[in-house]
Amino acid sequence: MGQTDTSEAAINRYLSYNKITVLMPGVFKDLHTLEWLILENNNIHQISSMTFSGLNSLVLLVLLNNSLTKLDDICQEMPRLNWLDLEGNLIEKIGNASFRSCTMLTVLVLQRNRISYVHGQAFSVLQKLGELDLSNNRLVAIPPNLFVLLEDLLQLNISYNPIEDLQVDHFDKLHKLKSLVNSTC
Known part of the structure; x- marks a missing residue:
C-alpha cells in the first residue's frame, strides 16, 4: 500500500x-x-x-x-x-x-423506508438542510408545520407516498426551494 x-x-x-x-x-x-x-x-x-x-x-x-x-x-x-443517507x-x-x-446536516435521505409517521418537530433543528428526500415511504399525511423552519431547503422529494392531501400553507416558508417532487404511488 x-x-x-x-x-x-x-x-x-x-x-x-x-x-x-x-x-x-x-x-x-x-x-x-x-x-x-x-x-x-x-x-x-x-x-x-x-x-x-x-x-x-x-x-x-x-x-x-x-x-x-x-x-x-x-x-x-x-x-x-453534513450528509446522512438512510435510504x-x-x-x-x-x-x-x-x-x-x-x-x-445539509442532506438527509430517507427514501425507500417504511415511514408512516413523522413528528411535527422532527426536522426543526435542521435549519441548514438543503435537500430532504422522503420519497417511497408510507406517509398518508404531512404534519402542518413540518417544513416551517427549513428556510434553506432547495430540494424536497415527497413522491411515491400515499399522501391524501396537502395543506394550503405546507410550503409557505420554503422561499429558496428549487425542486419539489410530489408524485403519487
Whole structure:
C-alpha cells in the first residue's frame, strides 16, 4: 500500500457489502479524523447514538440498504455530520428526537423506508438542510408545520407516498426551494 493510500484510508472507511448486523457503542471511538463512513448493503439492524462516539470529524455517513428500524438522536456524537443517507432501511417513524443533534446536516435521505409517521418537530433543528428526500415511504399525511423552519431547503422529494392531501400553507416558508417532487404511488 502506497503513501497516498494510507493517508486516504485515514479519511475514508468503506465497510460496504458485508454481513454486519450490529454496530456496538464505541466501535469507532479512536477514529477522530475519519470524514466518510460508508456502511451500505449490510444487515445492520441496531445502532445507538453512542455507536458513533469518537467520530468528531465525520461529515458523511451512508447506511444505505440496511435493516434499521429506529433512530435515536443519531448525530449526537457526530457534531460535523453534513450528509446522512438512510435510504432503503426499515424505519417506520421519525420522532422529535431522531435528528435533535443534527444541526449541521445539509442532506438527509430517507427514501425507500417504511415511514408512516413523522413528528411535527422532527426536522426543526435542521435549519441548514438543503435537500430532504422522503420519497417511497408510507406517509398518508404531512404534519402542518413540518417544513416551517427549513428556510434553506432547495430540494424536497415527497413522491411515491400515499399522501391524501396537502395543506394550503405546507410550503409557505420554503422561499429558496428549487425542486419539489410530489408524485403519487
